[in-house]
């Protein structure tokens with residue numbers, strides 16, 4: 001067990017176990033525990049492979065969009081959003097839903113838009129998909145309530161008000177919210193960004209492929225001149241509808257863990 005696993009609270013450990021069991025891990029196949037979060041020691045490569053060129057680095061994508069650069073803190077962004085009347089979604093939403101988690105976190109998670117529960121509580125990912133997300137994070141030693149930046153996450157969305165009936169946000173709505181998201185990334189300065197679902201993944205990578213094609217492949221997002229590793233993964237709401245796909249999300253969580261451990 002490495003330090004991050006030992007640091008889990010009993011609650012996080014129980015959540016991680018629940019997530020593993022949901023993924024179908026329902027039996028123990030060895031006497032001794034194996035920490036699968038630790039990458040196996042690399043086997044020496046055959047001579048021919050050693051001579052081969054190194055694999056290409058993650059492609060760099062420049063995240064398009066203006067920054068709401070006037071704002072100097074996350075609190076200022078939230079206050080500005082509370083008084084921002086240009087986005088029509090504000091008229092139909094109950095609350096502004098800006099962000100949750102630890103602003104010092106190494107990991108920023110970006111979802112699509114608040115749903116019904118988020119609209120009521122004014123916080124991202126607090127409904128059923130948020131509960132699944134919390135279990136996925138706990139399985140790799142991460143939590144939105146963690147105080148230390150190593151195990152903490154910061155969570156936000158591309159859109160800050162619930163679209164009526166949870167419809168997909170329009171391009172105009174996304175464009176209006178984007179400067180605030182870009183400024184949030186600039187100020188929060190994550191080491192790693194994880195995009196939950198197609199909307200944030202496509203918006204931040206500029207790609208139009210579906211999420212099943214984008215997921216699991218790291219890119220380097222250049223946000224206002226700063227390079228940040230970005231991993232698209234499946235949205236937890238999709239995983240609730242397609243539980244068999246949790247195995248893909250699990251691979252992505254392991255990949256995230258490895259990226260954090262390596263940097």
Ligand code: URA
Pocket residue numbers: 111112113114115118123124125126129157237
């Ligand atoms: N889905 C999202 O993309 N974001 C939320 O905050 C909740 C559900």
